[in-house]
Amino acid sequence: MKALVTGGSGFVGSALCAALLARGWEVVALSRRPAPHGEWRAVDLAHPFDVNFRPDVVVHAAARSSPWGSAREFEAQNVDGTRHVLEFCRQVGSPPVVYISTSAVLYRNAHQYGLAEDTPPPPRFLNHYSRTKYAGEQLVRAYEGQHAILRPRAVFGPGDTVVFPRIVRAAREGKFPVIESEQPVMADLIFIETLVQYIVRVIEAGASGTYHLSNDKPVAIGEFLSDVFRRLGLPQPSRRIPVARAMLAASVVEGVYRVLPFLGEPPITRFGVSVFAYSKTMNVSKCLRDFGAPAVSLEDGVDQFIRWQKAQP
Numbered sequence: 001m002k003a004l005v006t007g008g009s010g011f012v013g014s015a016l017c018a019a020l021l022a023r024g025w026e027v028v029a030l031s032r033r034p035a036p037h038g039e040w041r042a043v044d045l046a047h048p049f050d051v052n053f054r055p056d057v058v059v060h061a062a063a064r065s066s067p068w069g070s071a072r073e074f075e076a077q078n079v080d081g082t083r084h085v086l087e088f089c090r091q092v093g094s095p096p097v098v099y100i101s102t103s104a105v106l107y108r109n110a111h112q113y114g115l116a117e118d119t120p121p122p123p124r125f126l127n128h129y130s131r132t133k134y135a136g137e138q139l140v141r142a143y144e145g146q147h148a149i150l151r152p153r154a155v156f157g158p159g160d161t162v163v164f165p166r167i168v169r170a171a172r173e174g175k176f177p178v179i180e181s182e183q184p185v186m187a188d189l190i191f192i193e194t195l196v197q198y199i200v201r202v203i204e205a206g207a208s209g210t211y212h213l214s215n216d217k218p219v220a221i222g223e224f225l226s227d228v229f230r231r232l233g234l235p236q237p238s239r240r241i242p243v244a245r246a247m248l249a250a251s252v253v254e255g256v257y258r259v260l261p262f263l264g265e266p267p268i269t270r271f272g273v274s275v276f277a278y279s280k281t282m283n284v285s286k287c288l289r290d291f292g293a294p295a296v297s298l299e300d301g302v303d304q305f306i307r308w309q310k311a312q313p
Contacts (some may be wrong), residue, residue: 002026004055004087006045007062008035011161012100012195016059019196028053031062045081047066054092057203061086061100063133065162067272068257068265071128078132082139094145098202103153103212105134109274111183116283117210127271148202149210153282157301158308166310171229172265175267177239177245178222179276186279187221188214191301192295211287215298218281231306243277252274
């Protein structure tokens, strides 16, 4: 079997490439930076591309997943990038496409429990990331070939470059606040190996449609992070900020960083506040029915992450 994986240098893409290679697949990884696994091809998906390879399946894992950036950057990487991947697929026989989306396409500034595949998106997306990832979903749904859309929730584990590194860095610097909510904030997570196993099962089953993916074990995010900080020897957060005040502060900070883009990524965003202020849990019954239980338990995944994080410089 031959697989083309976009975002082959990223957290999810590189882990998937390694897993497919271990199964004896021929893998071509597309990314702008060198990919650690598979045959790497340097490609910027923001532009039309062509590679001399006819895959049996295409996994589109590339995306701009940062919580910050301009609308133009997100459009180019998440919408135009998806369009160019699908154009390539049409040129090579329309192989099955697996699109790695995100649960964030459904987020509102409110507690949401049991988000299902048929839950409608909000009337207004929380940020450019969620808006453009949903736009990518719409392009995939219009693809003539077989296609599946996967929405993982908060991917973590060894090699993570997006979620936990920001949290750990803020905690280490004593800058991670507790966002006060009127009730415990519950969150679903998915360990990287569990996600990769589900992607492989989707490919092997030739599945179509939309699937929500998690480790099927929601946690109280405050208690969960407190335990992680303790095990990593990091200081426990001491600052407590009400949601309304945190949102106001994030709005002001975002405004400054938009006027002064050379400052880079702001230390706090409204989307970031929302993630820690409101519960987000997933209904993954469809995934469990079609593909079985998670390959790695949440507890084992956290243990692996802790060991990896302690080994970092």
